[in-house]
Amino acid sequence: MEFLRLPREQNILTKPLYEEVFPEDKGAFSDYYYQEVAPESAIYAARQAREDICSMVHLNPTRLLWNGEQITIPYIVAVATRKELRHRGLMRSLLDMIFRDLEAEGVPFAFLMPIDEAIYKPFGFERTWSWQWEEHVLCGETGGDRKYVAAASLSDGELASFADRVNRTLSRRFELFTERSLSYYRRLEKEQRASGGELQILLEGGKPAAAVQTAREAYPPMMCRIMNREAYERHLRSASDTPFRHAYVCEVV
Numbered sequence: 001m002e003f004l005r006l007p008r009e010q011n012i013l014t015k016p017l018y019e020e021v022f023p024e025d026k027g028a029f030s031d032y033y034y035q036e037v038a039p040e041s042a043i044y045a046a047r048q049a050r051e052d053i054c055s056m057v058h059l060n061p062t063r064l065l066w067n068g069e070q071i072t073i074p075y076i077v078a079v080a081t082r083k084e085l086r087h088r089g090l091m092r093s094l095l096d097m098i099f100r101d102l103e104a105e106g107v108p109f110a111f112l113m114p115i116d117e118a119i120y121k122p123f124g125f126e127r128t129w130s131w132q133w134e135e136h137v138l139c140g141e142t143g144g145d146r147k148y149v150a151a152a153s154l155s156d157g158e159l160a161s162f163a164d165r166v167n168r169t170l171s172r173r174f175e176l177f178t179e180r181s182l183s184y185y186r187r188l189e190k191e192q193r194a195s196g197g198e199l200q201i202l203l204e205g206g207k208p209a210a211a212v213q214t215a216r217e218a219y220p221p222m223m224c225r226i227m228n229r230e231a232y233e234r235h236l237r238s239a240s241d242t243p244f245r246h247a248y249v250c251e252v253v
Helices: 008-021 028-040 090-104 117-123 156-173 182-194 229-234
Strands: 002-005 042-049 052-066 069-081 109-112 148-151 177-178 200-204 209-211 221-224
Touching: 002 008, 002 090, 008 028, 008 042, 008 052, 008 069, 028 052, 028 182, 042 090, 052 090, 052 156, 069 090, 117 221, 156 182, 156 209, 182 200, 182 209
Parallel strands: 069 109
Antiparallel strands: 002 042, 042 052, 052 069, 052 177, 109 221, 148 200, 200 209
């Protein structure tokens, strides 16, 4: 069995395992994910042959703002092992490799959305914050009539300006949050279409006030693991600061 970080051009080789373990995503969402997200991911895999992927972990780069500083943090997704090979230590070997690499690279922390928190606690992950949505981030700040429109109807300039306003509003409330941008919202449009939904923008007085996803689930709390403590502590405002106390992270899978 070979354990490695796949070259980016080989990331597509994990699609059969993805669709085997996550059959509910097969089709539109899987196609979206492997066209838009997976090509930029760091994918760690265990394989018996070049195209025989047995186990995998995807690290999707997520752009955050932490006390005003832009950083990129890995969002761990698609943690999967072929059914007949589970409970043989493949995932532990992959996670150990990932932890070593991220510590060496000076990555402050990584986060994931667990199916079951008990699975990840033995690996040092802890519950941090509940998943939140930005639906009412700016509601009431503009005033006037309210209506929803498809995000696709907004120009790039309008959506980019809205993203800047959301970032400014979030920065007044949170120390750590996912940075909004034109590319963030355009990709979210694609993710929503692949999920059978739509990204809508709430207009108040003719101005964008909030983003709403029509296809959304009740997600569990996020879990985080500090990877490089020195790098993590450099971002704290004080030595007594509580990890992830003022965090708001919402990112497209």
